[in-house]
Amino acid sequence: MNWISPWRLRRIGVLGMNRRNVAYISRYNDRSNYPLVDNKLKTKLMARKVGLRVPELLHTISTQHEIEDIAELLEHLNSFVIKPAQGSGGKGILVIRGRRPEGYVKSSGGIVDIAGIKRHLTNTISGLHSLGGRPDVAIIESLVETTDAFEAVSFEGVPDIRLIVFQGFPVMGMLRLATRESDGKANLHQGAVGVGLDIGTGQAIAAVQHNRLVRQHPDTNADLSRIQVPNWSSLLRLAASSYEATRLGYLGCDIVIDRHQGPLLLELNARPGLSIQIANNEGLLPRLRQVEALDSPFMSVQERVQEAMSWFGRSAGSGQEELWQGTEGQPATG
């Protein structure tokens, strides 16, 4: 069993749960803004209004009546995604990537017919997949297609990129890759791989699975150290602008990259987790403090992104090789 001393954690500047809750979330996030991020439909409508790019909203389904007519609505769609507006952890997300005469093709390759889709919609609006089982709305949105850059490392589904945006500054980032073990979901504690990203360049810094450094994707065996996120600065701009849109000072932005459209905002989170620090092998606190120390809050999105890139970016190669070095496929802890 491995332990680390609190003094060392503090020296590294790791943000703990208590400090996150007291000093960041409750200080910088106004509760009245939570519904905006807790409901994906509201997030989407708001994002559309302020001009943030999101996967296109095709339909919303909130009554049983609308479900009866769904076949008509889906008639001319080849691919789409159904998700509950208040879902979390990938629950209730049905990804349809194509059509066959016998029905719709799921991302896993299985086939589902129109009756199956109706059943899924009924369950969704009755709240089966939603937090606390509340009745919900089903969102039908366009399918995001994995970019070439991630083709080799993605396993079942689109990888998403989590960015912590503090007072409009993207301070830390991580690419999340689903694994067989995580059942196609990008939740780290379920066994997904988290890849820390250099804020300056979008290059991979380190990768962890189950809190252990890894070098290869456990299912695809792709070399994780070679990952380079494309469109990095426009992606940062997208994340940074969500601050203006939500007024949440401490925000987790989930972004996916579409093959054709580039970075799209997938969802926002007012209580982003702390594992991102493990994937980056670095604490959040020094970065958050650097932003807090700043006394000119009126900066444009572009200025904030540039500042963040120069502050938090790593000069090429400095010591990073070592991190990858010690990780030839085995745990490299302690």
Next chain:
Amino acid sequence: MLLLFAAGVGTAGFRHQEYRIPLLPGEQQTVWQVEARIEYTALGGPTQIFLTLPPEQTGFRLLEGTGAAPGFGFDVDRNAEQRRAHWTKRHAEGQQALFYSLPVVEDPAQIVEPIPPGALIPPRWDEPYLTAARQVIDSLLPITADAHSMAVQLVNLMTSTPADQNMSLLKDRYDDPELLARLLTTAGIPARSVQVLLLEDGRRRQALMEHVQVWQGDRWRLYHPTTGPVPDSEKLLLWQTETPAVFEVIGGTSSRVTFSMISQDRSMLELAEESREPGFALSLYSLPIAEQGMFKLIMLLPVGALVVVFMRILVGVRTSGTFMPVLIALAFLQTDLLPGLASFILVVAFGLLIRSYLSSLNLLLVARIATLVILVIGIISVFSVVSYQLGLIGGLTITFFPMIILAWTIERMSIIWEEEGPKEVLLQGGGSLLVATLAFLLMDVGLVRHLAFNFPELHLAILALVMVIGRYTGYRLLELRRFASFEPR
């Protein structure tokens, strides 16, 4: 917060000091039931009886006495220098017996400021006693230094053999106690004869004894007229100091007063309850017994809450539902830990099974919980019957678990199961049970129960603690493991 803490602990301390509410459960004290019995023969007209009651004194705490007698009016006269019990009757004839019983608590912590003597009035002596007294005092003055030595020397002289000439003359005229007091006063030392009661367990028909109290500058000290200073260890209850007579009968003859006493060890709490002092009027003891029982549980909730806050914020244990563990712990209080744990796990496990079937029916939340409650009742009845048939009475304890707690726990757990997998269920369920067990162990400690109920103000201190923990922004214990993979750099 510090203020809250201080207020809580302070009030508790004050009430302990002031009203003797014990800090520990089951603290024992010796209580003397002293009974004064007054007998007299009434002459057949109106009659009144006065009995002087003991003054407040160091070392003993006097509780409320009772003196009601059938046919007599009774009250306590507080106007006299010493309190007096007062019985009255319009017409009484023949042999009468009145009782006054007084519980007296032996309490070393009871300190009463002594009342200093007033201006010294030298007693009047007639000749030849004046000369004799002078000579006695003059002979002793050179060999004494203070009130104490003078008293000791006088007692020595009074009991010496062969007898001192002056002394035997005086002793012919005065009783020993009175003589001692007079001589001391003449020598300029405040002294008075007092009546004391020797407390001895099981004694009946005792009389008061006359002693002499001598002022030593800051306190009265007791002297026996023939043996001298009375050691503090002797259990003497001061009965009468001021009024001329211990008791007084109007309208009667051949009166006498005797005393009997027994001692018993009683818990301090009962005593504090009985004395019904203002500190208690404000306490939960003023509630009816049934409500008291409920409050005994309710007052434990904050203790459990403190455990939850501690475990979640400082240790980082995850629990399902914030205060569910406290409620579970409360249920454990009634079932006992092991049977409680076992039956809880069993019922929840079965419930989860059923729930997984329910979820395939796609019911709405409310209907789901309702169904679950009904099924939990079913499970519980089956368990109870089966375990009773098998002779395991422990199975019956399941019924103590509030149905809602069980149903809700099952509901929560199954949601977690679906959303985050069985591992999380084990983690959070285990966390909840761990916290519940700890809370139970703490709430089960007699001292904790006692303090929580008798010193409700201590909850202010708990409140302060909770608030202090709530502001803790350091690392949780379990985070030291979670982040253990950080590379040294």
